[in-house]
Amino acid sequence: MPVSPPAASRRQFLVLAGLAAAASACGTATASSGGGGETTRLRYQGSVGTVTLPELAQDLGYFGNVTLDWVGNTISGPQDIQSAATGQTDFGGAFNGSVVKLIAAGAPVKAVIGYYGVDQASYEGYYVLEGSPIRSARDLIGKKVGVNTLGAHYEALLDIYLQRNGLSPGEIAKVEPLVLPPVNTEQALRQKQIDVAVLGGILRDKAVAAGGIRPLFTDFELLGPFTAGTYVLTNRFLKANPTTSRIFVTGVAKAIEWTRTTPREQVIARSVDIIKKRGRNEDTSALQYWKSAGVAETGGRISDAEFQVWIDWLVSHGDLKAGQVRAADLYTNSFNDVTAATSPSPSRS
Structure with missing residues (x-):
């Protein structure tokens, strides 16, 4: 398999990708609601041979009448959140440093829930x-x-x-x-x-x-352990579709807790079943190695610390100016109804 070098330096990529997405977002980002009501259809990108937390949440019945509309697959977090920012999809997920960069460049998105992270089992x-x-x-x-x-x-x-x-x-x-x-x-x-x-x-x-x-x-x-990535929605989508946003975020939060409290073998079996039902001719063998989502906080709730480490990294590289963004301005937990008080304790490590 040939390997091609990147066409631009790392720093150039971070700057150009963020600026391009921000410029596009300002002109084209739209909520996918029709008429005067809220949308109940969320367009998204998936991943080959894996089950995302939103896909799991839908299968578990946590989304009610809100449905997912798969538009293709991606292997890139930055591309996924840029698609959300530009209105090509309704939500996307990426590494928190990429979310910081995109918002700092002017993209009108907000992080709403953590979806992957690092722990002793997942790293x-x-x-x-x-x-x-x-x-x-x-x-x-x-x-x-x-x-x-x-x-x-x-x-x-x-x-x-x-x-x-x-x-x-x-x-x-x-x-x-x-x-x-x-x-x-x-x-x-x-x-x-x-x-x-x-x-x-x-x-x-x-x-x-x-x-x-x-x-x-x-x-x-x-x-050490930390939540590494979050799903984002556009500010416009959140304003136009607050109920749908709450159903989506809370449903994903419930799915996170379901994976914590359900025996590993059952989580894997459910994921295999989801892949077989969607009929995309995918290999499910790798799913047998699944261990955890790695999300640090209950229900994927977000904290300042999960963004500050990457803000500091970007500042040290000259990609951001000190004080250019505040961690607290990058996310909201207001659509997440799952808290430590409402979630059962994990039954396994």
């Missing part, structure tokens, strides 16, 4: 081949790292790892992230087309089970 690992000479951050200079997209979770954690291990900005610039579809990243590593593969969740566990690779570091080791 992203930066893997090398068992016999690789790469043992430290400094060994990555001049090497290629396979990531799913630029300017998002994988690249941010890579930069933080390099910074914390004493590499200068010039040395960090010599570490080359290459964009690869997640399902192809393990293969690219084993074929030595890249030096490091970022693998998470079921794809990570499947690769580890096959043997021949070892972790250089993980994001859990680097930062």
